[in-house]
Amino acid sequence: MANVYKTKYTTIQGETWDAISQAFYDNPFKVADIIAVNPQYADVLIFEDGTELYIPILESESPDTMPPWKRG
Numbered sequence: 378m379a380n381v382y383k384t385k386y387t388t389i390q391g392e393t394w395d396a397i398s399q400a401f402y403d404n405p406f407k408v409a410d411i412i413a414v415n416p417q418y419a420d421v422l423i424f425e426d427g428t429e430l431y432i433p434i435l436e437s438e439s440p441d442t443m444p445p446w447k448r449g
Contacts, residue, residue: 383414384434385429385430385432386401386429386430386431386432387427387428387429388425388428390424390425391423391424392423392424393422393424394408394411394421394422395408397411397430397432401432407435411432414432415430415431
C-alpha cells in the first residue's frame with residue numbers, strides 16, 4: 378500500500394482510473410492504491426476535466442527518485 382507521500386493530479390476530460398494508473402505507475406492495475414486515497418470518487422468511471430486527485434507514491438517510489446513532473 379501507499380506511504381504518506383502523495384502528489385496532486387488534475388484530471389482531463391475522459392480519463393479513467395486505469396489510464397491514470399498507467400501514466401503514474403506504468404501499470405494499469407494499481408487503481409486500488411489511487412482509489413484508497415480518493416474514496417469520494419470511487420464510483421466515477423470516466424472523469425470530467427478538472428477533478429483533483431491525490432496519487433500515492435508507492436513504497437517502491439520516493440520523492441527523490443520520481444521525475445519532477447510526478448512530484449507534488
